[in-house]
Amino acid sequence: MDFDEFCRHFHNEEACFDTLYKDKWPNGYCCVRCGHEHASLIRTRRLPLYECKNCRYQASLISGTVMEGSRTPLHKWFKAIFLLASSEAWTNAVKLAATINVTYKTAWLIMHKVRFVMSQANAQELLSGIVRVKAAVYGKPHNPTVHRHPSEHPLLVGASINSSGEMTHVKMIQVRPEHLSANGILRSGTNDFVAQHVASPTAGLNVETKRYNLRGYQPLLLCCKEASNWMKDVYHGIGPKHLQVYLDEFCYRLNYTLRNESPLLQLFKLCASATAITYERLTRSHQQYSQKTQIAASAA
C-alpha cells in the first residue's frame, strides 16, 4: 500500500477504530484492571469507550497507548506512523505538519512519541551470536585530528552477524559523555555498550574502538554513513541532544529491512500498546542529556 492508498483507506476516525482495536486487544477485549473479557460500548464521546462489565473501568482505544491524551485525530496519527515506518522516510516535522495539517509543535511531538516507541523496541532486542562492534563518529570534521572536534559525536555501532557474514541486527549508540576522553572512547564505554546491548554470554564478540580505522567489519561503517546522510538530507544535521532518538529511528527501520519484514505492521501494534510518554518527560530527558554533555565539556 502506498501513502495515497493508505490515506484513502484511513480517511476518517471510524476507519481507524477497527485496526486500533485489533492491535490493542488482538485476542479480544481484556480489562487492563481486572482482566475481565466483556465490556459495554459507550459511543457518546469522540472515541468509543469500553466499560468493563465486571469492575466498570472505562478505557478508550488510545488509553495507555502512545496516543493517550492526544486531541489529534486518529487518522492523522496513522498517517504519521505510516510515514515514519516507510523505508523512504523522508519526512521531518515541517513536512509532516504540512502533510497531515497540524501545527509544527504537534507534528514534532507525534514524531518524538513514535520514535520513543521505536527506541523502546530497539532496546528490547539484544545483539547475539557473532557480534561485531566498532567505534564510529557522527559529524566528522573535514580534517580529523587525534583530538576530538566539538562537532564530532562518538558512537559505538554493533551488529549481529549470520554465518554468511551478513548483518541481521544493528545498534547505533551515542557514547555518553562520562565514557569519553579527549581523544577517544574509554573502556567503560565499551563495557557499558556490551552490558546494555549484547546478550551474554556471546562467544563471537569483537570490539574495535580505534577512531577512523577503516579496517575491520566494513558494513557497520557503511551503515553509519547511510544514517549520517539521511540525517543530513532530512533534518539538515542533528545536534547531540536528540541524536540518539534519530539513530534509533534509523536502526528500527534498518533492522526490519534486514529481516525482509515490514516495519509498519509492528509499529502500529507497538503504538497501540506502548505506554505514552509526556511532553514534559520527553523534553526533560533531552535536557538531562545536554546538561551532562555541558558538565563533561567543562570538566574536560
Ligand SMILES: [Zn+2]
Ligand atoms: Zn475490569
